[in-house]
Amino acid sequence: MSIPKQHPFAFDPTYGMRLEELLAIELPEEPAGFDAFWEARYLKALAVDPQPVLSLSKFSHPDWHVLDLVYLSTGTFKIGGWLLLPREGGVRRGLVVGHGYGGRDQPDFNLPVEETAVIFPCCRGLSLSRHPPISENPSWHVLHDIDKRDAYIIGGCVADIWLAVSTLVTLYPWLSGHIGYSGISFGGGIGAMAIAYDERIDRGHLALPSFGHQPLRLKLPSVGSAQGVQEYQAEHQNVLETLRFYDAATAARRIDVPMLTAVALFDPAVAPPCQFAVANAIRKYNEIFILDAGHFDYPGSAEQEAALRDKIGQFFRVT
Template sequence: MSIPKQHPFPFDPTYGATLSALQSIRPPEAPDGFDAFWEERYSRALTIDPKPAVSRNETGHARWHVLDITYASTDGVTIGGWLLLPKHGQVRRGLVVGHGYGGRDQPDLDMPVEDTAVLFFCARGMSRSAHPPIPNEASGHVLHGIESRDSYVIGGCVEDIWLGVSALIALYPWLDGAIGYSGVSFGGGLGALAIPFDRRIDRGFLTVPTFGNRPLWLRLPTVGSADSVQQYQRKHGSVLETVRFFDAATAATRIRVPMLVAPARFDPAVAPPCQFSVANALPGEKEVFILDAGHFDYDSAAEQNDELRGRTAAFFKGR
């Protein structure tokens, strides 16, 4: 175990929590109308033709054909990203991959999957999916539309995942029901919100997921996106009535497919109690791989990441 002891933060990124305490955290109760809110959004997303457009990318790689892709999402937003296709074997599965709140400037060519079409999408407002007036930096993005659950940008970002699934199925119809999701941090929180309401997604992998247990998320000190929302609250009043509809831990209680989740015990950007709230909430088949730290370098990072990579490969081979 190599949980960092030295750090530059004015707060303890472990929040003084023992592993036992972290594993005992329960998710918040869903607000009235939670399921109907998301089911209605999903139904609306399914009415949209994603119209995926694929073009050549000059990136060369031994394992992957790398393509640029765009597709239509809700609210007239065009989503950009990359599509990886295997050079060897057949496309038997699909995988939608989210990103952290730093955005994404290139695909991960070391994805440990085979026979898989891998869609790296950029969430609306960020990187290849720039969409003014949505801010492209995390501190502004996480506040966009927060005045109402219907206008909050996070809902649209979840719809971007669902339309990414639709785009893969439009390109490869036989993948319906054989599509996974993988996301880290921001992308992990989005995945927890998206997966339970989309039966086309058959498994998910979430690393250091954010947006879990919003009452804690709004209170615990952090250098992550929650800090912007906490500052906003101090000036404009509580936003809990909005963000509780976007609670990744509450949503995780609805997930019924196999899950791999990797929460961290030390994390200055996403408070570990919020991460473990998501992991603990999963009611079905799940594997929990505990990291010593997230969003921070530490002694055993390479070793743990290698082990997690192996678990990831096995997990997405599981079907």
């Protein structure tokens, strides 16, 4: 292991915890009505016709047909993104790929998958789905309607993932039950919530998942969106009532499909105890891949990322 020893942060991004301690992180207490809350949201999302519209993209790639995509999510919110179709072979699997809190400006053409239709949605308020007055700044986006449990934007972002799955099923009906999800950081956190309640998703990869163990997330010094929530909480003292219903670790406890979870020992943006809370909550079929650091460049990162990429390719291989 080569956990970074030097860094510019005023706090320790390992939080003084070793691997054994991280693997022992337990779930937070969950609120009454958690399942009813999410099941109702899922049924509402299932009732939406995504009405996908495809057009030829400015991007091109030798291995992929690239199409621009717009579909409808809950609240008639228009979601922009891309659809990749393999130039060789048929479409035997589907994959929805979430993004980090920096958004996304193009598809990832280096995904190690074949015979797979891949959707890259931009969640509401971000990148191709920007929608003023919702801020694209992660520290502000994460606060949008945080004082209203039922309207909090993170719930809408989870619905955007469900509607990406609906879009794949609309375009390729035979893919239902053969659709995976892969997401990092922000996309990892909302992915845990989406997978937990969507039976159409048959496996998932979460990397550096955010939104895990919200009580810890409010306490552990961090940069980025978590810092934004902490500052808001310091002023208003009222966010935990909402955040307990948007806890990726609480949701992950419900996941019962094969999972590959990548978590870091050092991370200034998504505290490792919060990441491990998500990974530890998945009781079945979960392989945990340990990274030395997340959201930070470190010696050996290229080798670790290459090893993880190989794992991802095996995990989503068409069988």
